[in-house]
Amino acid sequence: MAGTFVIAQGGGPTAVINQTMVGAALEVRKRHPGARVLGSRYGVRGIRDGDYVDLTEIPEAELMRIAGTPSAALGSTRDKPDAAYCDLVLKGLQKVGAEAFIYIGGNDTSGTQQILTDASGGSIAFVHAPKTIDNDLEENDHTPGFISAAEYTAGAFLTADLDFRALPGIYVAIVMGRHAGFLTASSAAWQIDEESGPHLIYVPERAFSAERFIDDVKRTLDRHKRCIVAVSEGVTTEDGRALVETLVPAERLERDAHGNLKLSGGELGLAFEHALREGLPGKRARVDALGYMPRGFVGAINRVDQQEAFEAGAFAVQVAGDGGGSVALQVENGRTVLRKVPLINVAGKTRHMPADFLDEAGTHLSAAGRAYFERLVPRKYDIGKPFV
Amino acid sequence: MAGTFVIAQGGGPTAVINQTMVGAALEVRKRHPGARVLGSRYGVRGIRDGDYVDLTEIPEAELMRIAGTPSAALGSTRDKPDAAYCDLVLKGLQKVGAEAFIYIGGNDTSGTQQILTDASGGSIAFVHAPKTIDNDLEENDHTPGFISAAEYTAGAFLTADLDFRALPGIYVAIVMGRHAGFLTASSAAWQIDEESGPHLIYVPERAFSAERFIDDVKRTLDRHKRCIVAVSEGVTTEDGRALVETLVPAERLERDAHGNLKLSGGELGLAFEHALREGLPGKRARVDALGYMPRGFVGAINRVDQQEAFEAGAFAVQVAGDGGGSVALQVENGRTVLRKVPLINVAGKTRHMPADFLDEAGTHLSAAGRAYFERLVPRKYDIGKPFV
Known part of the structure; x- marks a missing residue:
């Protein structure tokens, strides 16, 4: 040639x-x-x-x-x-x-x-x-x-967990991922101990329930005084609809040229803010999107x-x-x-995260999931254990 | 002792x-x-x-x-x-x-x-x-x-600018800063050339006008095909009110125990999304908050x-x-x-960013501003110039 x-x-x-x-x-x-x-x-x-x-x-x-x-x-x-x-x-x-x-x-x-x-x-x-x-x-x-994006995500959640140890509250970060939860699950790759966030992980592969979410957060707050949450932009409810569709009035939803719903605009984050304010009134809560940073920071x-x-x-x-x-x-x-x-x-197909990467509740990594991320994204920074 | x-x-x-x-x-x-x-x-x-x-x-x-x-x-x-x-x-x-x-x-x-x-x-x-x-x-x-936070912010905007060179559109990121614009201005520390974003900077020290904002974005899109915007959560309008107060219905605003308005929750980001959708219909736009990452990534x-x-x-x-x-x-x-x-x-006082750190329009660094950030936050990564 x-x-x-x-x-x-x-x-x-x-x-x-x-x-x-x-x-x-x-x-x-x-x-x-x-x-x-x-x-x-x-x-x-x-x-x-x-x-x-x-x-x-x-x-x-x-x-x-x-x-x-x-x-x-x-x-x-x-x-x-x-x-x-x-x-x-x-x-x-x-x-x-x-x-x-x-x-x-x-x-x-x-x-x-x-x-x-x-x-x-x-x-x-x-x-x-x-x-x-x-x-x-x-x-x-x-x-x-993926490894670089996962490294950013792991670092972002380590950072957020350390931040919320110092000033307790609820932190939700929305992570890219329409159909596959790998990147969201990588948020748990750099946990420093059993106490560490993310305490809850929600991926597209498992149906999301708003009520169960509030219960999960409550239980975590009782145990750890803080609650760090990683959620895929593409999470869907039991009936298969995108969460953002169930939370946001239809006239406020945006679609792209292919008719795909715009998933992680401000609407989804705001819907989480409102759900937390209603379900856990008076609790300090912050919702952000990691946005484009994982793909090139x-x-x-x-x-x-x-x-x-x-x-x-x-x-x-x-x-x-x-x-x-x-x-x-x-x-x-x-x-x-x-x-x-x-x-x-490969063409046009989607590989989902293996079901056994999460525990039964579907909100934490299993041993198999942990092994995968530890192999791909070993912790890069030496982190001391805070006094709180 | x-x-x-x-x-x-x-x-x-x-x-x-x-x-x-x-x-x-x-x-x-x-x-x-x-x-x-x-x-x-x-x-x-x-x-x-x-x-x-x-x-x-x-x-x-x-x-x-x-x-x-x-x-x-x-x-x-x-x-x-x-x-x-x-x-x-x-x-x-x-x-x-x-x-x-x-x-x-x-x-x-x-x-x-x-x-x-x-x-x-x-x-x-x-x-x-x-x-x-x-x-x-x-x-x-x-x-x-500050230097670490500025380094994160400079890196985040370099990343966003490179991302939007590849897939053009409008990007707005909200940066912490209630009264002082230093951190928002540090977004421009790592621009790689004259074309680079952030193309517009809005800080609390200069009055913000929603109409002028849309005009600024339009002009930037005409010139660069993309527009990267850094905006302080604490920007205020001519009448001295926080922007978020002028954009968001009073009943949706949150205040902390000291009566301080919650500035950079999702409401401000969403208000920007809506303003862009109305002022520049059909343009791809993304609004995010850098959130807590600058202070500890x-x-x-x-x-x-x-x-x-x-x-x-x-x-x-x-x-x-x-x-x-x-x-x-x-x-x-x-x-x-x-x-x-x-x-x-020092007690209880606020040092504002010197007025001469920005140009007359108040949306770009001046030579004095650039010199300050180049001294404190020299570029850390060797970046090649993209072909687009």
Whole structure:
């Protein structure tokens, strides 16, 4: 392959998605001297519109600086191409003589690669390189971007727990995650002792009940004087509706272009504030959203995550030479290994957090859950035990 | 002095308030062998209630671990003692034979020390050791805890800016600060180029206008395709009312025990969301609060801040031997020096951000402001320039 490789980044940015992009770009230089590497701006949109950055001649040192920088340096997109859009993308790829297209992203992105593969007739190798802080890709033990996001989340809840030891009260933080609870569950990775928060975890995989929530908080306050809560933006009630839908008047709900409910705007947080004020009047309570910080905070970029993301990019070039597919991070004998898997196994699918990661009540990590997070996100800071 | 030193921590925790506590405890060991050091739990409340941790015999290594741990290890309080409460505190101090009481905190804390000094008749040395992420203490160039909080804030806005380069839209983050805009202004410390956010800064020292805000955002979007906004929770409108009061129905506002309006609950964020939805319909907008993360995030603890906080604690012991007063961090010839200043100069007063730290419009740092933050919070991460 000495023609053109196209690389793009899709979906929500992460702390290490640039590692994957640079890993791929540098691997092309190594394996295919003379080949051209084009970075498409704003995901497939750049291919459609002919908007590229030529990465071929950019000095390695400059690329490595970009690799260490969070968020998608090429820009990203939430576009989910339909057949007509895919046609434009295929034409765009042919126009630049692309032999391979490496698209870095989550399940939507792998879905796009599946559609393009089906439509192209085999002249171009389509590769999906994994990326998501949701950690919800099938075939993967974990996904590039998740470890850094989990590290931020673990650090944020350690911080909040220490804060509320000093000034007791109730703290609720809403964590990204529409369908999978991995990131929310990572909030418990750095608990310093049995007393530590988060004391309650609510994930999309378990039905949420507002009454049980207030009872849970009451019981925790009785025991610990404080209550730290981690809740996924995507929690749903018994009837399968998003919690935000059950709490917020319909006319105040927002939806995106795909009709997806906007989950973690201020409305959900405010609904929690009101529920706590009514259910536990007079108690100091604070509700925040971790927001976008887990997916790129500069002070929580994990080195292992960086290395794995870089290697996933390099491996994607190998998969391109092998006809295309999806790159998966699997664990064998305790080590992360990269495997090529069929796109169809990953495309558009959601991997949920295993049911046995939580205890029976569904509000605490089980031993299995704890083992998973301790392996992926070992505590990074030496923390002394407060006197209160 | 070979009797008893009492140490307590007051007000909101910071990333380094334990450094000051440990700095004082270890300095007592060095200067006054045989003296006893008692840590009062939950600020003056522990003195009132006789609730102490004996720090005298705790091994230095264990104390140093505590020093490196964010938040107040002794617990804290928001109590503002009245005359009767102060009387109980004085009696509590006499009961343990205290020769000195070192209280680590902000302007309320220094106010308590002033009242206790006046009431005590001179038998006990009252020392205020500075601590606040608001950076609003008179006599101080900056305050322990501020640098770490500013580093978190600078990192958070760098992160948000990189995120919104990739997926354009409007981002508003609400930053702590009731009366002083230092922390909000620190959001601009790590801008990587002229294009970088935060593009707009709103602080309590400048009157806020909702109409002008929408215009400012519109203009920024036209120029940069994205708009990153840092706003203090304490911004007020022309008529001197807190913004949240002008936006939120009175019955939905919360007040604390002192009658202070609860500023940065979800209501303010939601009001911003609604204002943006009305003023700029169809634009992607996200509003979050940085919340408590700036004051203790484990991934943004600054080493200079740690050292200065430790030294301020040690110096407080010196000030105790010198009759009491307030410890101030001043800058002479580019170096931070510690000075004893009269409590009355600091007690209950608020230092505002100098007017010349912002430009004429009041929404960007001026050269003077930039110089201040570059000195205190030099950029810590090597960031590559994105291709979008």
